[in-house]
Amino acid sequence: MSKNRHLISFFIAVIFIAAITLIGPEEKSLGSNVRLVYLHGAWVLTAEIIFALAALTGLFGLVLRRDIFHAWSAALGRAGIVFWVTYLPMSLLAMQANWNGLFLAEPRFRLAMIFAVTGILLQLGLWLFETKWLTSLANILFVVALRVVFATAENVMHPPPSPIFNSGLWNIIAFFLALNLLAWIAGFFLTKSFMDLESRKA
Template structure:
């Protein structure tokens, strides 16, 4: 008996993983200071870490594409970069939620929030340009530059109310273990997104080859 087609779909597993993330977050352990509001902090942290991991992977894969001269790596870089941007953009409303829940208001002058918005807008413009260029090599080059710029800016960006790695610096191993599990789930969701975007890119590649075929045989 063959496996139903839906279970082979990356999009199906992405949605299933997102549902699991929601349930897992809702069951997260409370913290003595923030109470159950710490759950949105877990989600916020895991989401932004996943975005950063995708950007770094996009840069590394793109660099590999140039070193080994493989177009497939450039296309993986494109999918990874777009996945990172999707997680980066969606981390912003989660950040607002975390502010409202734990700071009793929106502190929009927080330097890291402003950096997040700037790089979200810049990332959208970058991806729009890549869509027009239709060049996987350009995707690798720009993903590499974007990741380096983002990491460099984050290293030099100050904090006003945003604590440095509150979960990792916690004295409660139970919270850290839960956060590690949540990060694993968000990374899994990101991988499903990458797979879906990469597969979505395949028909386009086939169309290009088909379009070139008449001129090559004619």
């Protein structure tokens, strides 16, 4: 069990997050369905943070030539793509529950799908090659491409700035921040489980 403690902790965290989401505060126009919006928002933000950390540790690895940073970049990149891919069905559920349909042509969702497929193929390729500096460099380039593309993407169902933080409803804001914190904890456990996997291979 000790070998898989981080993976088990990740699943426990996910179950806890799901339970907490069910009791989240409702919103006037969306009612209880807004809880799906909270969850999918926290999940994708966590994916973006993990990707950013993968790029940052990869940069440290390339500059300092330290294997530990390359290892963290690899683990973070894999954890990030897990969060990114799993956020997509949450987004579909939020669309269906709140807007009674799936707007698959929505620009940001379409781009998210493209980056999900690209990210999966990239991480599989990096795992097969097992070249440390290449993994770090690829994670940096992936994050740069992600940020550049989404910075210029049209907002249709994702109006800026954040509706949650601009709602003025502190119970909703506090709950969303707490949900993000829990998702970050889950992300840490998932990243550590990938680190454990690499250490067992060594």
